[in-house]
Amino acid sequence: MNTDYFKNVRTTCWFVVLFSPVIYVGIIILNFAYLTVPARNLAELSSGLIYPTFLISLPLLVIVIGLFIIFIGKIRFQDLGIQKGKISEAVAVTLGVWILLQLILMLTSVVYGKGISLDDSWYDPGVRVVIGMFAAQLLGNALSEEIMFRGFLFPQLYLKIKFSKQSGKKKRLIISILVSQLCFALMHIPNLTRIKIPGISLYLNLVTLLVLGVFFTVIFLRTNNIFVAVGLHTLLNTPTPLLWSPITAGAVVFVLYIGVIIWWPKIQEVITGVFRIWYNDIPG
Numbered sequence: 001m002n003t004d005y006f007k008n009v010r011t012t013c014w015f016v017v018l019f020s021p022v023i024y025v026g027i028i029i030l031n032f033a034y035l036t037v038p039a040r041n042l043a044e045l046s047s048g049l050i051y052p053t054f055l056i057s058l059p060l061l062v063i064v065i066g067l068f069i070i071f072i073g074k075i076r077f078q079d080l081g082i083q084k085g086k087i088s089e090a091v092a093v094t095l096g097v098w099i100l101l102q103l104i105l106m107l108t109s110v111v112y113g114k115g116i117s118l119d120d121s122w123y124d125p126g127v128r129v130v131i132g133m134f135a136a137q138l139l140g141n142a143l144s145e146e147i148m149f150r151g152f153l154f155p156q157l158y159l160k161i162k163f164s165k166q167s168g169k170k171k172r173l174i175i176s177i178l179v180s181q182l183c184f185a186l187m188h189i190p191n192l193t194r195i196k197i198p199g200i201s202l203y204l205n206l207v208t209l210l211v212l213g214v215f216f217t218v219i220f221l222r223t224n225n226i227f228v229a230v231g232l233h234t235l236l237n238t239p240t241p242l243l244w245s246p247i248t249a250g251a252v253v254f255v256l257y258i259g260v261i262i263w264w265p266k267i268q269e270v271i272t273g274v275f276r277i278w279y280n281d282i283p284g
Contacts, residue, residue: 005224009079009155016073017156021183024064024148029190031056048129050136057140065147080151081226092271093223094231097256098240104252105245112246119241134238142233145184149213150220150229154180181213212236215257222264232257 039052069075077083106116121130158176185206192202220229236257239249260267 005081005221006155006159009159010074010076011156011159012069012073012075014160016069016075017153017160020064020069020073020148021153021187023068024060025187025190027059027063028056028187031059032190032194035059043132046128046132048125049132051129051132052136053133054136054140057136057144060144060148061140065144065152069152075152079155080147081220081224082147082151086225086227088275089223089268089271090225090227090231092274093228093260093267094235096267097232097235097253097260100256101235101239101249101252102242105241105243105247105249108247109243109245114244114246117244119244121241130240134234134240137234137237138230142230142237145187146216146220146226146230146233149180149184149187150217151226153183154217154220177214177217181210181217184213184216185209215261219257219261222261223268228260232260 035056036052039055042050042055043052065080069080070077109116154176157180158172161172161176188206188209189202192205197205216229216233219232220226223229232253235253236250239253241249
């Protein structure tokens with residue numbers, strides 16, 4: 001894993017580090033109490049194009065990340081992994097994974113003997129809702145979670161936790177990943193209890209979220225690109241399959257996710273080569 005990323009990250013005070021996830025969870029609870037109905041009304045007015053998740057995510061982006069972390073904590077955009085030059089690479093990766101997903105779904109559908117047909121979601125709930133759900137993840141939920149727990153909390157813990165020289169970077173890396181992603185998992189408790197997930201299922205969900213959080217952190221470290229993590233997080237939450245398939249689209253995305261981690265250097269090399277050819281072919 002590439003830890004060179006941390007060399008240029010500015011740290012903030014422990015107050016901001018410790019209270020940012022607390023405020024994050026507090027706003028989630030307030031959102032459920034006061035924004036759920038207006039968000040649903042707006043979704044109905046827009047025929048699902050403005051999905052409730054997007055509106056509920058806005059206070060997290062504005063208040064926690066914008067006001068508390070950036071303004072009060074004096075954290076720069078680049079300290080959160082937000083770099084304009086990384087967007088095109090992330091778009092290429094996300095689009096590539098999505099296209100591979102469609103090809104796999106098409107192949108399995110043909111093998112299964114069902115032929116090629118649109119996924120049922122494009123009929124019910126419909127095109128607008130499907131697009132709205134994807135956009136709400138990309139520009140709202142996945143974006144806020146990646147910036148908060150991978151872009152901010154994880155690097156800050158890594159830089160601020162101190163061990164003896166004998167412990168080395170490895171121990172610090174493991175602990176900062178586990179602590180930050182445990183916070184990521186626990187952050188989901190208000191929503192899991194709201195939708196009444198029962199006893200053992202609640203704990204299993206939390207363990208799954210912890211594992212996913214670790215995977216998201218690994219992809220962030222591997223690619224050094226928070227936007228790649230956002231794109232793949234979005235696809236994992238809302239795979240947006242075009243075609244019907246007997247296999248679960250989310251499971252395919254997860255396998256492709258692992259593929260990105262394993263073959264990232266080669267993937268990055270291909271993307272760089274394609275962009276070089278593209279820009280050389282542009283007149284002027």
